[in-house]
Amino acid sequence: MDLVSGDAATSSANSPAVTLDEVARVSGVSRAAASRALNGRDGVRDDVRLRVRHVAESLGYRPNRAAKNLASGRTSVIGLVMPSDELRVDPYGASLVQAVANAAERHDEGLMLLLAQNEPSRAVADTIRDGLIDGVVVSAIAIGARWVEELLDAQVPTVLIGAHPGRPDVHQVEVESHDSIMHVVHHLASQGCERIAHIHGPLHRDDARQRLDGFRAAHLQLGRDLDESLVVEGDYTRRTGQQVTARLLEQRPDAIVAANDETAIGVMQAVERAGLSIPDDVAVTGFDGTAAVEVIEPTLTTLMQPFDEICELAVSSLVSILAGNAVPLRQVVHPTLAIAASSSRTGGTSP
Amino acid sequence: MDLVSGDAATSSANSPAVTLDEVARVSGVSRAAASRALNGRDGVRDDVRLRVRHVAESLGYRPNRAAKNLASGRTSVIGLVMPSDELRVDPYGASLVQAVANAAERHDEGLMLLLAQNEPSRAVADTIRDGLIDGVVVSAIAIGARWVEELLDAQVPTVLIGAHPGRPDVHQVEVESHDSIMHVVHHLASQGCERIAHIHGPLHRDDARQRLDGFRAAHLQLGRDLDESLVVEGDYTRRTGQQVTARLLEQRPDAIVAANDETAIGVMQAVERAGLSIPDDVAVTGFDGTAAVEVIEPTLTTLMQPFDEICELAVSSLVSILAGNAVPLRQVVHPTLAIAASSSRTGGTSP
DNA sequence: CTGAAAGCGCTTACAG
DNA sequence: CTGAAAGCGCTTACAG
Numbered sequence: 001m002d003l004v005s006g007d008a009a010t011s012s013a014n015s016p017a018v019t020l021d022e023v024a025r026v027s028g029v030s031r032a033a034a035s036r037a038l039n040g041r042d043g044v045r046d047d048v049r050l051r052v053r054h055v056a057e058s059l060g061y062r063p064n065r066a067a068k069n070l071a072s073g074r075t076s077v078i079g080l081v082m083p084s085d086e087l088r089v090d091p092y093g094a095s096l097v098q099a100v101a102n103a104a105e106r107h108d109e110g111l112m113l114l115l116a117q118n119e120p121s122r123a124v125a126d127t128i129r130d131g132l133i134d135g136v137v138v139s140a141i142a143i144g145a146r147w148v149e150e151l152l153d154a155q156v157p158t159v160l161i162g163a164h165p166g167r168p169d170v171h172q173v174e175v176e177s178h179d180s181i182m183h184v185v186h187h188l189a190s191q192g193c194e195r196i197a198h199i200h201g202p203l204h205r206d207d208a209r210q211r212l213d214g215f216r217a218a219h220l221q222l223g224r225d226l227d228e229s230l231v232v233e234g235d236y237t238r239r240t241g242q243q244v245t246a247r248l249l250e251q252r253p254d255a256i257v258a259a260n261d262e263t264a265i266g267v268m269q270a271v272e273r274a275g276l277s278i279p280d281d282v283a284v285t286g287f288d289g290t291a292a293v294e295v296i297e298p299t300l301t302t303l304m305q306p307f308d309e310i311c312e313l314a315v316s317s318l319v320s321i322l323a324g325n326a327v328p329l330r331q332v333v334h335p336t337l338a339i340a341a342s343s344s345r346t347g348g349t350s351p
Numbered sequence: 352m353d354l355v356s357g358d359a360a361t362s363s364a365n366s367p368a369v370t371l372d373e374v375a376r377v378s379g380v381s382r383a384a385a386s387r388a389l390n391g392r393d394g395v396r397d398d399v400r401l402r403v404r405h406v407a408e409s410l411g412y413r414p415n416r417a418a419k420n421l422a423s424g425r426t427s428v429i430g431l432v433m434p435s436d437e438l439r440v441d442p443y444g445a446s447l448v449q450a451v452a453n454a455a456e457r458h459d460e461g462l463m464l465l466l467a468q469n470e471p472s473r474a475v476a477d478t479i480r481d482g483l484i485d486g487v488v489v490s491a492i493a494i495g496a497r498w499v500e501e502l503l504d505a506q507v508p509t510v511l512i513g514a515h516p517g518r519p520d521v522h523q524v525e526v527e528s529h530d531s532i533m534h535v536v537h538h539l540a541s542q543g544c545e546r547i548a549h550i551h552g553p554l555h556r557d558d559a560r561q562r563l564d565g566f567r568a569a570h571l572q573l574g575r576d577l578d579e580s581l582v583v584e585g586d587y588t589r590r591t592g593q594q595v596t597a598r599l600l601e602q603r604p605d606a607i608v609a610a611n612d613e614t615a616i617g618v619m620q621a622v623e624r625a626g627l628s629i630p631d632d633v634a635v636t637g638f639d640g641t642a643a644v645e646v647i648e649p650t651l652t653t654l655m656q657p658f659d660e661i662c663e664l665a666v667s668s669l670v671s672i673l674a675g676n677a678v679p680l681r682q683v684v685h686p687t688l689a690i691a692a693s694s695s696r697t698g699g700t701s702p
Numbered sequence: 703c704t705g706a707a708a709g710c711g712c713t714t715a716c717a718g
Numbered sequence: 719c720t721g722a723a724a725g726c727g728c729t730t731a732c733a734g
Contacts (some may be wrong), residue, residue, distance in 0.1 A: 017482075019711060030721045035713060045719060065481045066420035067711030070726045075417065077463075077483070084453065087445045088641075094438045094445045101466040102435065110483055112428075113464045115452040130416045131368075132428070132461055269648065290439075297620065370727060381705045386729060396703060418727030421710045 018061045027055045038063070075134050077110035078318055081151070082139040084115040090236070090262050091290035093141065096161065099311035100137055106312070107319050134322050137314045140164055140172070140207070159318045161310060163206040163330075171321065173314045173331045177207050177287075180303050180335050181214030181257065182221065184285050187301075187337065188255045189222055191345040193283055197230035197253035199244055199263055208236075211259050211287065227251070234263045241266025249274050254282060255343070261286035264300055268342065283343040289335070298341035305335050369412045378406045389414070426485050428461035429669055432502070433490040435466040440588065441613050442641035444492065447512065450662035451488055457663070458670050485673050488665045491515055491523070491558070510669045512661060514557040514681075522672065524665045524682045528558050528638075531654050531686050532565030532608065533572065535636050538652075538688065539606045540573055542696040544634055548581035548604035550595055550614055559587075562610050562638065578602070585614045592617025600625050605633060606694070612637035615651055619693065634694040640686070649692035656686050 024034035029048060037044045037052035038061075044052075055061075069075045080100050086093035097113070104111040112133050138148065140162020152158060152170050160167075163174040188196050198215045201208030212231070219226040229251045234240045241263035245256065249270070256271075258264035264286030271282050278284055278298055289304030310333050317327045375385035380399060388395045388403035395403075406412075420426045431451050437444035448464070455462040463484050489499065491513020503509060503521050511518075514525040539547050549566045552559030563582070570577040580602045585591045592614035596607065600622070607622075609615035615637030622633050629635055629649055640655030661684050668678045 017711095020713095021711080031712080032714080032721060032723095033719085036720095039713085041714095043719060048719085062477065062481050064421070064711050065483050066417050066426065067726090068713080069417035070415070070421050070728085071711075071713040073713095073726080080464075084449060087449045088442070091439070091442075091445075094442075097448070097464070098435060098438045098466065101464055105466075111464050113431075113448070113452055113462045115449065115456075126413065130413050132416050273648075297624075368727095371729095372727080382728080383705060383707095383730080384703085387704090390729085392730095394703060399703085415727050418710090419729080421712085422727075422729040424710080424729095 017064065018059045020061070020063065023052065023056045023059060023061050026059065027052045069131065073131075074322070075110075075132060076108065077112050077133045078104060078315065079112045079114045079133040079136040080139070081114045081116060081136050081148075082141060086139065086141050087115070090260075091292040092260070092262075092288050093139070095288075095290050095305075095307050096139055096311065099307040100315060102308070103311045103315035107315055109315070109319065135159075135318050137161060137311075137318060140174075140205075157318060157321050159314045159321070161314050163210070165206050168329065171317055171327060171329050171331075173310055173317065173333065175207075175305050175310060176332050176334045177210035178214035178217070180337070181211045181287075182218040183337055184257055184301075184303065185215060185218035186222070187339065188257070188283055188285070188343060189218075191255075191279070191283060191343060193255035193345075195227065195230060195251070195253045196255040196257060197232070197248055197251065198257045199232055199234040199241060199248070199259060199267065201234060201236045201259040201263075203233070208259060215257060234259060236260050236263060238262045238266040238269075242270045245270035246274070249276070249282075255279075256282060256284050258284065258286050261288040261290055261292055261300065261302055264302065264342075265292065265296060268296065268298075268300070279341065279343050279345050283345065285343050287335070289338065296342075301340045301343035302338055303335040304338050306333055309333055368415065369410045371412070371414065374403065374407045374410060374412050377410065378403045420482065424482075425673070426461075426483060427459065428463050428484045429455060429666065430463045430465045430484040430487040431490070432465045432467060432487050432499075433492060437490065437492050438466070441611075443611070443613075443639050444490070446639075446641050446656075446658050447490055447662065450658040451666060453659070454662045454666035458666055460666070460670065486510075486669050488512060488662075488669060491525075491556075508669060508672050510665045510672070512665050514561070516557050519680065522668055522678060522680050522682075524661055524668065524684065526558075526656050526661060527683050527685045528561035529565035529568065531688070532562045532638075533569040534688055535608055535652075535654065536566060536569035537573070538690065539608070539634055539636070539694060540569075542606075542630070542634060542694060544606035544696075546578065546581060546602070546604045547606040547608060548583070548599055548602065549608045550583055550585040550592060550599070550610060550618065552585060552587045552610040552614075554584070559610060566608060585610060587611050587614055589613045589617040589620075593621045596621035597625070600627070600633075606630075607633060607635050609635065609637050612639040612641055612651065612653055615653065615693075616647060619647065619649075619651070630692065630694050630696050634696065636694050638686070640689065652691045652694035653689055654686040655689050657684055660684055 020031055020034055024031045027034060033044055034052050037049040038056060082093060101111050135157030137159050140160050152167055158170055160170055160172040163172055185196060200212040203209055230253055232244050232248055234244050241258060245267045256267050258267050264284055267284050268278060271278055276282050286300050286302035289302050313331055320327045371382055371385055375382045378385060384395055385403050388400040389407060433444060452462050486508030488510050491511050503518055509521055511521055511523040514523055536547060551563040554560055581604055583595050583599055585595050596618045607618050609618050615635055618635050619629060622629055627633050637651050637653035640653050664682055671678045
């Protein structure tokens, strides 16, 4: 609302910072009034508010965050918690970080990165207790780790990205998976695929179960018997996708629905190494829509997660919670099926 | 030094936080003494220091950061500045974030993520001015952007990761590139390669120039005339690596030295698409050693950046600077040549 | 070595 | 609507 235009008298780097006191003095009001005016609290006449704001702007006033924190108990910084190596291993993690960072900036909140190691990270809990941040957005990738449960129990305002049905008491923003995967199976069926396989994720994760259930449900709906040898377990990594596919190919699938993009990329590598063609011998689909898929050949059919929407929802929810507002505990967002070469057969009908 | 063991009376989540006042009272000393004892300043008897620390530990005392900041002017939080989409596009960015986060944690510093958009980001400068952080580590990837220059001029304690010869006044930790690429060329020559090509990065970047110069120098050293049509420009992205290679192959290179891994991956895709084999028709090498290369086939010969060492150096330097110590302006770290299948010819001699 | 006191820059009841 | 005052939890000269 009251953005400081860039050309305002930008104080030279080392001049002592302008304080609220100065703004108040120049405006001819008390410090209290200036504070109220600047923070949009009522209890100030409109003309006074305007005057104060102008003065603040022309002086290049920027409130000292530490002082603000100390006095108000709020920091305007939120934390993003995820497992340390998620960032390096899967572009999904990087997409999340970027989208959360952007959302935080939109809400004028700082973003503190809390990369938790495998150990039940005291660092995370401590950072929160130290009053460095007001709340956290936690990537559900971390779920299962003991320290996440500790965190959830710690009464820290939290929004999970990803579902955690075991904790209906914590706010979560999840991406719809069940019906989306059904949609994928129907699409593959429309392309003439008859032996559709699925490499699911670790079943202790809710998203993995959802996707597997959706896969099964689609077969029911299609009136097909599902050959159980076509359902195998992966772990969301490229390498495992590759290994599992090598064996899976013995079952002669003509399509493989991977639980995520990384797995799908591994699948594609294994299929090609086996001398089979994509999509005509084996169609392949993924889930996520990270940047990684942009550079794959053939282009990968995948369910695109709306990262920006998810993270915006997570951050705005957290901000709402911190403001004391009621926020629905469960919010669901829908991915978009992006059909590409990896599943578009020459004989197939369009979806 | 004085780590709080996890089993200390961890106060239940909502109990009012333990303050320095309480620690002092229980210890039977003044607040000032307690502060000194806990912060390792002198002016306290050893037995007093010990007593205070024990009390603090058993009470589960954690200093309030905001108060500490306000009183001391230091925040114990550093910022990591990089272009917003670097994270999504190149695993290099993700590796950096992870390594810096780990280093910061080791130094007991919080890490604030400052993803700068393309626009000359006020947000970054403001965050710093607001006293949220003490200094920044800036990825040189960002170099060239106007706002980086603004930042460097802003007198903010800064350590650059990557070289910026135009700014010898700012601290920088760089990875040696010139000799490393020479090493690569010699390795390729030992494998029997005779027409070695190079796809360099954008030449406004120092790392790109260094690598190109090293490439040239190696030819000189080998007494070979360099065919200039074998030197082409890329932009560090996979897509461009692919496109450029398609044309480059007309020059019949038998090896391609890519300026980074992403480019190398694009090169490999293009080479294979052209029906040529790696490494026997065309050997390929990269630079970075990000996680991306672990899953490529054939495995990529590359110069592994010591990410942990680089980031540790950057963070510890920044911490030193903040403490008022002298730190060398330029620190150089060496990558390791990891020879893999993409450049190991059957007829070649070992390096 | 030790403590009383001032102060960091804000916010927030509390009286007017 | 407005201001004087207390207080957030620490650190840091400054006297002892």
